[in-house]
Amino acid sequence: xxxxxxxxxxxxxxxxxxxxxxxxxxxxxxxxxxxxxxxxxxxxxxxxxxxxxxxxxxxxxxxxxxxxxxxxxxxxxxxxxxxxxxxxxxxxxxxxxxxxxxxxxxxxxxxxxxxxxxxxx
Amino acid sequence: xxxxxxxxxxxxxxxxxxxxxxxxxxxxxxxxxxxxxxxxxxxxxxxxxxxxxxxxxxxxxxxxxxxxxxxxxxxxxxxxxxxxxxxxxxxxxxxxxxxxxxxxxxxxxxxxxxxxxxxxxxxxxxxxxxxxxxx
Numbered sequence: 001x002x003x004x005x006x007x008x009x010x011x012x013x014x015x016x017x018x019x020x021x022x023x024x025x026x027x028x029x030x031x032x033x034x035x036x037x038x039x040x041x042x043x044x045x046x047x048x049x050x051x052x053x054x055x056x057x058x059x060x061x062x063x064x065x066x067x068x069x070x071x072x073x074x075x076x077x078x079x080x081x082x083x084x085x086x087x088x089x090x091x092x093x094x095x096x097x098x099x100x101x102x103x104x105x106x107x108x109x110x111x112x113x114x115x116x117x118x119x120x121x
Numbered sequence: 122x123x124x125x126x127x128x129x130x131x132x133x134x135x136x137x138x139x140x141x142x143x144x145x146x147x148x149x150x151x152x153x154x155x156x157x158x159x160x161x162x163x164x165x166x167x168x169x170x171x172x173x174x175x176x177x178x179x180x181x182x183x184x185x186x187x188x189x190x191x192x193x194x195x196x197x198x199x200x201x202x203x204x205x206x207x208x209x210x211x212x213x214x215x216x217x218x219x220x221x222x223x224x225x226x227x228x229x230x231x232x233x234x235x236x237x238x239x240x241x242x243x244x245x246x247x248x249x250x251x252x253x254x255x256x
Contacts, residue, residue: 058245059244059245059246060243060244060245061244061246062244065244065246088246088250089246092246109245109249
């Protein structure tokens, strides 16, 4: 499990952003995150759950589609012929990382648009 | 005083949830029996007075199909070697019955709900698949 000291500044910031966004989203998510902290999970673990929840929500992923944060190596994933839904996540993660955006950012599309100076429709 | 139409005669009271349609006098005995069975076998609110022409036609078809089936049980091929004309009557009657049963919501398929629900929005991946996010 990742330690706070191992986190890059950009990832720490993104996880805090994701945690805040998830806590504001709805009561069910808030209870889920509070439950994780209450049972002794670290804030990083709770924030990673928050990041996944927010990416899933903001990207409107279906059950078969990966969130960008779960792709280990986007280039390696894109070299594999199978699993097109992983390719989509890998392409998005590659774009995020290229723009200096954390893989844990809760809203990848807006973050990419902001970094590129474009607007999201 | 103008004569009441057969359709109007079939209705004894203003339409209400508890009023079931009555078979009009123009139907034969067999057709009236089909009518009564259908109306009592369905919810009181299933048929409206405006359904009467459709319902009467359906009952006529059902009664005719019963007659065709009875004649065909005697033999599909007549002694002279010709195919019984009742076969054609039965074939056309079945087509009419199927069409009318759908309109009157009397078949399982017609009764099944037709509410597919809201369309699930496509994912962002689906929307941007052709964009180039490469650096």
